[in-house]
Amino acid sequence: AQSVAQPEDQVNVAEGNPLTVKCTYSVSGNPYLFWYVQYPNRGLQFLLKYITGDNLVKGSYGFEAEFNKSQTSFHLKKPSALVSDSALYFCAVRDRGSTLGRLYFGRGTQLTVWP
Amino acid sequence: DADVTQTPRNRITKTGKRIMLECSQTKGHDRMYWYRQDPGLGLRLIYYSFDVKDINKGEISDGYSVSRQAQAKFSLSLESAIPNQTALYFCATSDPGPGDNEQFFGPGTRLTVL
Numbered sequence: 001a002q003s004v005a006q007p008e009d010q011v012n013v014a015e016g017n018p019l020t021v022k023c024t025y026s027v028s029g030n031p032y033l034f035w036y037v038q039y040p041n042r043g044l045q046f047l048l049k050y051i052t053g054d055n056l057v058k059g060s061y062g063f064e065a066e067f068n069k070s071q072t073s074f075h076l077k078k079p080s081a082l083v084s085d086s087a088l089y090f091c092a093v094r095d096r097g098s099t100l101g102r103l104y105f106g107r108g109t110q111l112t113v114w115p
Numbered sequence: 116d117a118d119v120t121q122t123p124r125n126r127i128t129k130t131g132k133r134i135m136l137e138c139s140q141t142k143g144h145d146r147m148y149w150y151r152q153d154p155g156l157g158l159r160l161i162y163y164s165f166d167v168k169d170i171n172k173g174e175i176s177d178g179y180s181v182s183r184q185a186q187a188k189f190s191l192s193l194e195s196a197i198p199n200q201t202a203l204y205f206c207a208t209s210d211p212g213p214g215d216n217e218q219f220f221g222p223g224t225r226l227t228v229l
Contacts, residue, residue, distance in 0.1 A: 009155070034217060043119070043205055043220035044158075090157060102173075103218060105150075107157035 002027045004093050006106035013081050014114050021076040021109045023091030031093050033074040034103065035065055038088040047089075050074060061085070081113045118142045119221035121206050127227045134193040136224050138206030145211055147189040148218065149173075149181060152203040161204075164189055165211070196228040 003026045013019045025031055032051055036044040048059025055067045065076045074091060091106040119140045128134050138147065145166045150158040160173030162181040170181060178200060182190045193200055203225050207218040 006157075036220075041222075043222045044207075044218075046217040046219070049217055102160060102163065105158040107155060 002093055002095050002104045004091050004104055004106035006089075006091055006109045008109050009107070010110045010112065012112045012114065015083050016080050019078050019081040019085070019111065019113070021089050021091075021111060023074045023076065023106060024072050025074060025091070025093040026072065027093055027095040029095045031074075032096050033065070033067060034092040034094075035059065035063070035074075035076050036090045036092065036105075038090065038108075040087075044090060047076070083113050083115050086111055086113045119206060119208055119219055121204075121221040121224050123224060124222065125225045127229065128196055129229050130195075130197055132196050132228075134196050134226065136191045136193075136204055136206075136226070138189045138191070138221055140187050140206075140208045140219075140221075142208055142219060143186070144208035144219070145186065146209045147183065148207040148209075149179075149189070149191045150205045150207065151175065151200075152205060152223075158205065161191065193226075193228075196226075198228045201226060201228045 005024045034049045035047040037047050038044050047063050048057050050057045050067045058064045063078050067074050088108045088110050090108050092103045094103050122137045148163045149161040152158050159175050161179050164170045164183045167183050180192045203223050205223050206221040209218045210216045
């Protein structure tokens, strides 16, 4: 079975401070991993993905994520948070061995960046 | 988001009514998906279609049906709406690719069933 856990419903951080949004996953094989962001009244937007290779993946808006196979984690990070980063963030996983190609999403983490 | 459009954007209806939500895409993708989003539950897959002739149930298909009218169009129907189907509904598309292609989401339809 495939699943994604985002252990924090909410993350609060002051502007200018580093932020981390946590994600752990479970797949039967090797994963493709994704982060999406949802701004109010908008659909989900793709931020970044891990396919293979370098464990540190860089994405849009200065975000990056680190793939850790031993800990089955794919935490989203940004060195210096902006108020405009405040949004709902979703982690998603796909088993690369699956022919179905379905994404499994976490429940989401609400990030609030205080000025 | 403009490449994937959903109509209507907001809908209020009554219990027992039949509702259709429509999705159109100009990305030329074969794969299309319907999700519902509920607070604290993330996105749950209702139905997905890998091409016009291929439709599959997702995690929560009960009470829903779909129609893939063309490569670019994928409609979701609630045959007899009930209040617990009140949610935000998203359509998404993707390329088949090697499995690592991201999904592109529409802006969502907010459905309220009274």
